[in-house]
Amino acid sequence: MEKIIDEDKQGQALVLDSRETNKRKLFIESYGCQMNFSDSEIVASILAENGFNTTQNLEDADLVLVNTCSIREKAELTVRKRLEKYNAVKKINPKMKVGVLGCMAERLKSKFLEEEKIVDLVVGPDAYKDLPNLLEEVDAGRNAVNVVLSKEETYGDIAPVRLQSNGVSAFVSITRGCDNMCTFCVVPFTRGRERSRDPQSILQEVSDLVSKNYKEITLLGQNVDSYLWYGGGLKKDFEKASDLQKATATDFAKLLDMVAQQFPRLRIRFSTSNPQDMTLDVINIMAKHPNICNHIHLPIQSGSDRILKKMNRLHTREEYMKLIDDIKQILPDCSITQDMIIGFPTETEQDHQDTLSLLEHVKYEHGYMYAYSERPGTMAERKFEDDVPEAVKKRRLAEVIALQRTHCAYRHESYLGKTFEVLIEKESKKSDQHWSGRISQNIVAIFPKEHYKIGDFVLVHISECTSATLLGKAVAYSDNN
Numbered sequence: 164m165e166k167i168i169d170e171d172k173q174g175q176a177l178v179l180d181s182r183e184t185n186k187r188k189l190f191i192e193s194y195g196c197q198m199n200f201s202d203s204e205i206v207a208s209i210l211a212e213n214g215f216n217t218t219q220n221l222e223d224a225d226l227v228l229v230n231t232c233s234i235r236e237k238a239e240l241t242v243r244k245r246l247e248k249y250n251a252v253k254k255i256n257p258k259m260k261v262g263v264l265g266c267m268a269e270r271l272k273s274k275f276l277e278e279e280k281i282v283d284l285v286v287g288p289d290a291y292k293d294l295p296n297l298l299e300e301v302d303a304g305r306n307a308v309n310v311v312l313s314k315e316e317t318y319g320d321i322a323p324v325r326l327q328s329n330g331v332s333a334f335v336s337i338t339r340g341c342d343n344m345c346t347f348c349v350v351p352f353t354r355g356r357e358r359s360r361d362p363q364s365i366l367q368e369v370s371d372l373v374s375k376n377y378k379e380i381t382l383l384g385q386n387v388d389s390y391l392w393y394g395g396g397l398k399k400d401f402e403k404a405s406d407l408q409k410a411t412a413t414d415f416a417k418l419l420d421m422v423a424q425q426f427p428r429l430r431i432r433f434s435t436s437n438p439q440d441m442t443l444d445v446i447n448i449m450a451k452h453p454n455i456c457n458h459i460h461l462p463i464q465s466g467s468d469r470i471l472k473k474m475n476r477l478h479t480r481e482e483y484m485k486l487i488d489d490i491k492q493i494l495p496d497c498s499i500t501q502d503m504i505i506g507f508p509t510e511t512e513q514d515h516q517d518t519l520s521l522l523e524h525v526k527y528e529h530g531y532m533y534a535y536s537e538r539p540g541t542m543a544e545r546k547f548e549d550d551v552p553e554a555v556k557k558r559r560l561a562e563v564i565a566l567q568r569t570h571c572a573y574r575h576e577s578y579l580g581k582t583f584e585v586l587i588e589k590e591s592k593k594s595d596q597h598w599s600g601r602i603s604q605n606i607v608a609i610f611p612k613e614h615y616k617i618g619d620f621v622l623v624h625i626s627e628c629t630s631a632t633l634l635g636k637a638v639a640y641s642d643n644n
Contacts, residue, residue: 189215190224194242195232197383197434198354199265201334203230206264206291213295221252226260226298228284231267242267246281260301262286266353269310270540276306285310288339288354331378331588331618332430335368336360337418338384342399343437346475346542347464347504347535350385357398359390362413362421369422369429378586378618379430382422387433388440390415416444423452428643430586431455432605435462438486439477446493457494458528458605461487462502466521467514470507475542480521487525498528498574498604505563506535506556508547515559519566526570528606534560568630575606575628583608583633584641585623587615608633620644 189210193203206228207217218224227249231242242263249261262284263275272285283301286294287310300307340355341348369380384390393404393412404412413421415433423431431452436459449455465471468480478486490497503518534556537544583602591597591609598612602623609632610623620643627634 185211185214185216187215187225188218188223189226189228190218190221191228191230192245193230195230195266197334197381198336198385199230199232201336201383202265202288202291206230206294209291209294213298221249222256224256224259226262227252228262228264231263231265246275250281260284260298262301264288264291266349269353270349272308272310276308283307329588329617330376331586332380333372333377334381334383335365335372336383337365337387338390341385342389343386343439343477344475344542345464346473346546347507347538349538349541352540354385357386357389358396359392359398361395362392362418365418366421366425369426373426373429376618377429378620379432380422382419382431382433384435386435386437386440388415388436388442388445390418392418414444416442416448419445419455420448420451423448423455427452427454429454430603430643432458434460436460438463438483441486443489443493446490449497450493456603456605457497458500458603459490459497460500460502463521464502464504465507465510465514466518467510468517470510470514473509473547474504474507480517484521484524496604498606499525500605501525501527501530503530503532503563504535505532505560506551508535508543508550510535510551510559515562518563522563522566522570526573527567528574528604529571530563530567532560532563532567571630572628575630575633578602578606578625578633579628580625582622582624582638584643585610585621585637587617587619587621589617602633606633607631608635610635610637613637615640 189207191203191207193200210226215226221227229242229245229249246261246263249259253259253261260283261281263271263282264286265288268285268287275282276285283306284297285308286297290309293309297307297309338357338359340357341350342357344351365382372380389398391398391401391412391414393401393408396404401409401412419431419433431454438461441459441461449457463483464474464476466480471478471480487499490499505515505518534553535549535551537549585600585602585608587598587600589599591599594609596612597609598615598617599607599609601607608623608625615621615637620641621637622639622641623635624638625633625635
């Protein structure tokens with residue numbers, strides 16, 4: 164759950180420049196979080212070296228891949244429907260092969276391959292380098308599967324193609340896997356134990372993006388705050404590291420400092436944070452560098468200590484609120500966003516009221532709020548009864564969403580009459596006469612195009628707002644161009 168799922172991106176077919184020497188066609192769709200979209204870029208890069216160009220036309224594809232998500236039931240159901248669609252097309256185009264990548268792969272491999280026979284290929288998140296070998300098996304008429312989770316694989320040596328890119332902003336993965344065994348979350352079982360990339364490979368990837376004129380990056384991980392490089396290996400094995408390894412280790416604060424210092428004109432974001440691993444060192448580094456954006460996505464999941472303990476969140480309500488207060492003291496202009504699960508097993512009305520009161524204390528800029536649904540393979544599914552009635556979940560979720568909307572409006576109104584730097588990312592969805600971009604606090608601003616273009620940093624004076632968007636007028640280029 165510690166991952167932002169952008170509903171606008173779900174199921175987009177990814178396309179990159181063709182190579183004349185590549186004769187086969189790849190159709191690849193992604194569902195779920197930013198990590199899945201980042202992984203699809205790695206897959207496309209590997210397959211581009213093995214004879215595949217991407218296509219947006221499903222009917223023309225030799226290979227169809229869907230990168231899957233197990234975080235929410237809705238994503239899983241959507242993927243199943245897409246597999247049905249692929250197989251309908253396969254009847255017209257028998258040479259087409261269909262594969263499932265990512266988080267659903269391990270759990271549903273036998274169901275997809277043997278029982279339902281709806282795919283030819285199943286590949287887990289750590290096995291993408293094995294794709295050329297697996298495709299040889301498929302071409303020979305055999306089903307192929309590799310869902311082994313690795314303790315080393317970080318794909319630090321793969322230069323991802325930027326499939327979804329606007330040429331302005333890009334994701335840079337810094338960790339894979341997760342060690343936080345939250346009882347509601349399937350990620351540790353689908354993506355394995357936590358390991359970090361060599362910081363030099365991260366800096367090289369960022370340098371490559373800067374040379375291609377990218378203006379903003381997001382350092383990405385299931386839990387970026389727990390990034391730890393000590394020469395390779397799992398984070399959980401750090402205690403066995405040598406004294407020299409421990410003395411020269413790079414944590415997230417140091418990595419953030421290195422990236423910000425080396426690329427002072429590059430805008431830097433990161434996602435997602437976990438309250439138990441977020442340190443004030445990171446906040447102080449953010450305050451030190453003007454090119455690090457003033458936004459932290461800090462999931463809380465519940466405002467109740469009892470529910471937090473049941474979720475195996477290794478922090479209390481009081482510790483979380485103290486962290487929020489410290490952030491606001493060091494970075495008064497920092498925006499904070501949340502994830503919230505409503506109706507977790509045994510949640511009482513008092514627990515719900517504790518969540519509402521925490522929302523009132525923080526007044527988040529934005530939030531991702533969901534009613535609890537069991538995810539197969541999680542501790543909660545194995546040990547807890549999903550005992551909160553659906554009607555109660557819906558009512559509580561509606562109350563949380565209504566309060567969050569009030570706080571969105573409250574926060575956005577505080578931006579009225581002020582001027583902010585905006586990086587132009589794309590045309591506005593609602594008007595081809597307006598640009599859309601984000602301020603440092605990760606809030607979208609819409610303004611007339613005039614003579615400005617995508618990739619420009621401009622100063623925008625905010626005159627109106629909605630609960631989701633700031634509206635204004637560009638007054639000048641910023642000094643960052």
